[in-house]
Amino acid sequence: MEHPTRPRPAAPAARQASLREHNLALVARAVLDAAAPPSRAAVAQATGLTRPTVSTLVDRLLRARVLDELPPEQRRTAGRPAVPLVPAARTLVGMGLEVDVDFVGARVLDLAGNVVAERIDPGQLHDAPPQETLARLGEIARRLTDDVVRAGMTLAGAQLALPGLVDVHRRRLQVAPNLGWSSLDPVPLLGLPSSLDVGVANEANLAGLAQLRPADRSTTASSFLYVSGEVGIGAAVVLDRELYLGLHGWSGEIGHLPVDPNGPRCRCGATGCLEQYAGKDAILRAAGLAPSDPLAALRDLLDDGDAPALAAVGAAGRALGRALAATINLLDLDTVLLGGIYTDLAEDLRPAVRDELDARVLATPWSPTDLRAAPVADRAALTGAAQVVLRGVVDDPARFCEA
Amino acid sequence: MEHPTRPRPAAPAARQASLREHNLALVARAVLDAAAPPSRAAVAQATGLTRPTVSTLVDRLLRARVLDELPPEQRRTAGRPAVPLVPAARTLVGMGLEVDVDFVGARVLDLAGNVVAERIDPGQLHDAPPQETLARLGEIARRLTDDVVRAGMTLAGAQLALPGLVDVHRRRLQVAPNLGWSSLDPVPLLGLPSSLDVGVANEANLAGLAQLRPADRSTTASSFLYVSGEVGIGAAVVLDRELYLGLHGWSGEIGHLPVDPNGPRCRCGATGCLEQYAGKDAILRAAGLAPSDPLAALRDLLDDGDAPALAAVGAAGRALGRALAATINLLDLDTVLLGGIYTDLAEDLRPAVRDELDARVLATPWSPTDLRAAPVADRAALTGAAQVVLRGVVDDPARFCEA
DNA sequence: CGGCATAAGTTATTCCATACAACTAATGCG
DNA sequence: CGCATTAGTTGTATGGAATAACTTATGCCG
Known part of the structure; x- marks a missing residue:
């Protein structure tokens, strides 16, 4: 049973073997999350376990091909050189x-x-x-x-x-x-x-x-709202590196937040849904393009200063900003990552989104929202x-x- | 450090003593959450621990005055009578x-x-x-x-x-x-x-x-959205008996969800916020009462079929329904508990809220929203x-x- | 080049929470 | 009164992790 986050806490039995499993996972995570390949001693430091304990656990993880050793590094300081540990590649x-x-x-x-x-x-x-x-x-x-x-x-x-x-x-x-x-x-x-x-x-x-693990190993925030702009608009709520799934996994359906009850009818039956302003098809249509046109066409229009295109992105940004403000008020997050088509449009959307966020997010004075393009964009x-x-x-x- | 939920997972150390603490908590929780006072043997069954282990843990909890024993119960079946365990009173x-x-x-x-x-x-x-x-x-x-x-x-x-x-x-x-x-x-x-x-x-x-522990020990849902209607409107997101707090604890600020951008100006600076329709002062004013009037005055008007009062509650219900629909789409919850002044107004609000929920919640066909008065209302x-x-x-x- | 400080990693021992098995305790039943 | 049955306890074994002492592998300094 793979879940986007571990299964519900449920009733955790608590035998002795759980301890080993827990610490095994702890050590594995310490190596994977480390900025640089750590030694056994460094892992001990990071986890609070003792060096002997880490050694036996690491041995187990090496045998399981979860971890791998690098050749001992040349150090400039005294002492036996450390053996750097890394997540195993291709196992x-x-x-x-x-x-x-x-x-x-x-x-x-x-x-x-x-x-x-x-x-x-x-x-x-x-x-x-x-x-x-x-x-x-x-x-x-x-x-x-x-x-x-x-x-x-x-x-x-x-x-x-x-x-x-x-x-x-x-x-x-x-x-x-x-x-x-x-x-x-x-x-x-x-x-x-x-x-x-x-x-x-x-x-x-x-x-x-x-978004939690960009390829360049740069660190993203550990809590954020990720917005995926495609034909539909979805979102992911990540708090402390954990996905908020809701009861079924249906969380993040931001596309049908009402932006303007007097707005156009949406296929969901309601009127003025975010998707009608900031969905891919909606933006392209408002910019005078066809839904089948590539995003690059919009990019070109924007770079040329085409008025309808700029207006379309502005309207999308305002609508998106309102929806995001509502979401942030509800969920208390301080970082928004723009994904999907919004990644490429981030700079074009930013002013309008920013304005709406600053005006509507109650927490702005104490925790201004960080708005940026998603670091991982390639599918x-x-x-x-x-x-x-x-x-x-x-x-x-x-x-x-x-x- | 008391928090509404336990502190962030952080870096959990994992020594041997943690095991005991974990199981101690497990046993305590088993007794507190049991429908009827359980015996040591029943706790063992429920937790998966063995009877000797439970016995030693229970002894510790008795000494700590977390638990208490009731006089052995008269049983109709064979076997040594069980000693029922209960949470200690007044300790x-x-x-x-x-x-x-x-x-x-x-x-x-x-x-x-x-x-x-x-x-x-x-x-x-x-x-x-x-x-x-x-x-x-x-x-x-x-x-x-x-x-x-x-x-x-x-x-x-x-x-x-x-x-x-x-x-x-x-x-x-x-x-x-x-x-x-x-x-x-x-x-x-x-x-x-x-x-x-x-x-x-x-x-x-x-x-x-x-709301998770009604005084009558009836069971509430373990996941729900609680809406508190007062002068302001707040909400609590409870998933699997855990409160979703967000980054700072500011989650649930539902009162300024935009219901109608053309609506009245709110003191938050935006226009058409939920609070302007469904806040206590707003409802009373729309019903022709003063903010200082007691809720009972509104109750009387409603019972008399007073048209402005009914209209006020209807408008509040529609606005609330829209805001709740947006929230449910975002958070994937299937139960809404109406708290604060909404508890008493639950039956009056229900039709309008219901309509909006049914129309706007995307998950309605598979998971209709359960809308009810909050079971715990007294402060x-x-x-x-x-x-x-x-x-x-x-x-x-x-x-x-x-x- | 050899002793010494230093740090990484290992080995041997102890500790302790739980499992397991066998026991005692307290009841109903024939 | 013996027996089955269930609750709870005692005594022993198991196995993770802590602790301390050890080995290994380096840099540094005379």
């Missing part, structure tokens, strides 16, 4: 899967954060039958799985990102308007071996999680999905330790 | 403190949930200087403390509920518009002995937490504040075990 890997309106794809990451294998198949998938699309994705997944297994890696699981309401506990898609899908059990349709653990989650939520959901699998490994490495 | 107690626009008060609860001591002082406190008001409250607190200590009880801590933006980590009040207070360190102004641990939190958040924040202290005791009973 345990996790697979992210995604279906979106214009592609299906899979990406395999290892614990070091490397993309080990990837395959993206573009195509217009709106209203394509789910059986067909998911079978196609399953085929890709199977091929990548074969590749990595042949290369000696162990696939720990997979996570499927879908642009819609996903029940993460039942692994069920309730509805994905932009795909034209509803009431679906997507996992069986992939046709993957049942031994492979496949979780399902919302695309924006997974993309949000991916972040795919990366986030794979990371969820790997997070499952790091949170319970005991599963992969035989002795 | 360890927690104090809730509250300042609101029309009263200051303190309430002391024991682990069994009994109100052990209470003192409410009504008064119009809008624009009263915080030094004075908090000193008054401190005086009450000191008197209650003396009473319970004299009666042999141990006061584990206190928690102060305030109607405003409270930074729970710094224990600081940023702003409380309805009190006319801002930028305040309230705890020192209470003048309580520094040995007493006093936390601070938002009134609506604490009232929301209180719930005061109760919730005391419970936060007691929760701290139950989560770490080792603090009170000497041996």
Whole structure:
């Protein structure tokens, strides 16, 4: 059972072995989260465990191929040189899967954060039958799985990102308007071996999680609101590096926040939803482009100072700012990461969004909102999905330790 | 350090003693959450620990006066009769403190949930200087403390509920518009002995937490949105019995969700905020009453079928419904508890709120929203504040075990 | 070049919370 | 009165982690 965050606390039994598992995970996380490859002694320092304890735990993690040793480093100080520890590359890997309106794809990451294998198949998938699309994705997944297994890696699981309401506990898609899908059990349709653990989650939520680990190892905030602007608009609430999922995993449906009750009718039935102002199609249409036009066309218009395009982005920014202000008031976050098409439009959107945030966020005087482009932009959901699998490994490495 | 929920996960050290503490808390919680007083054997069953282990842990909790034994029950079945375990009454107690626009008060609860001591002082406190008001409250607190200590009880801590933006980590009040207070360190102004641990939190958040334990021991949902309608409107997000606090504890500021950008100007600077439609003063004014009129006056008008009153409540319900729909879309909750003045108005508000929820909540087809009056209505924040202290005791009973 | 300080990592021992198994205690039942 | 049954206790074993002492591998200084 892979979940975007660990399963509900439930009733935690508390035997003695839990201690070892807990500390094993603690050590693994310390190595993965470290700024530079730490020695056993440094891990002991960081975790509060003693050096002997860390040693035995590290040995176990080395045998499980969760960690790896680097050659002893040359130090300038006295003392025995440390053996730097790093997450193992190309051993345990996790697979992210995604279906979106214009592609299906899979990406395999290892614990070091490397993309080990990837395959993206573009195509217009709106209203394509789910059986067909998911079978196609399953085929890709199977091929990548074969590749990595042949290369000696162990696939720990997979996570499927879908642009819609996903029940993460039942692994069920309730509805994905932009795909034209509803009431679906997507996992069986992939046709993957049942031994492979496949979780399902919302695309924006997974993309949000991916922001926690930029490829350049720079640090992002550990709490933020990630907004994904696509045809629909989704969001992820991340607090203390944990995703807020809500009851089912449907949290973050920001696209239908009411911006103006007198506004245009939305396909959700209400009027004046955010999506009608700041959704991809809405922006393009307001800028005088067609929904099928590439985003670059809008970029060009903006760079040329085209008035309708500037007006479209301004209106989108104001609407987005209002919706974000409401969200921030409700959730008490101080960082907003602009994802999806908003990443490229960040500088164009900023003034209008800023104005609305400053005017409407109650906490502004004490905690002004940090508004920035999302650091991970390249199909972040795919990366986030794979990371969820790997997070499952790091949170319970005991599963992969035989002795 | 009392917090509405336990402090941030941070870096959990993991020594051997943690195991005992964890299991101690597990056993304590099992007894407190049980539907009927359980035996040691039943606790063992419930927790997954063995009977000998439970026995030693229970002994410790008995010595710490966290638990108590009842006289062995008469059973109809064979076997040695069980000794029922209950939370100890009148031993360890927690104090809730509250300042609101029309009263200051303190309430002391024991682990069994009994109100052990209470003192409410009504008064119009809008624009009263915080030094004075908090000193008054401190005086009450000191008197209650003396009473319970004299009666042999141990006061584990206190928690102060305030109607405003409270930074729970710094224990600081940023702003409380309805009190006319801002930028305040309230705890020192209470003048309580520094040995007493006093936390601070938002009134609506604490009232929301209180809903988890109705006095009649009936079960509420473990996840819900609690809405507190007063002069301002606040909310608490409770997921899996845990309060979502956000970064600072400012979550749940629902009162300034925009309902209609063309609506009346709000003192927050924006226009058409929820508070302008569904705040206590707004409803009373729209019903032709004065803000100072008691709620009963509105009740009478409604019962008489007074048209302006009905219209006022209808408008409030529609506005509230829209704001709640936005909140539910964002947070994925399926239960809304109406608190504050909304409790009494629940049946009057229901139709309009229902309509808006059904129309706007995306998840309605799969998870219709349960809308009901809050089960704990009698100054719930005061109760919730005391419970936060007691929760701290139950989560770490080792603090009170000497041996 | 050899002793010494220093830091990393390991080995041997102790400690302690829990599991396990066997016991005692207190009841109903035939 | 013996027996089955369930609650609770005692005594022993297990196994993680702490502690302290050790080994290893370096830089530094005379």
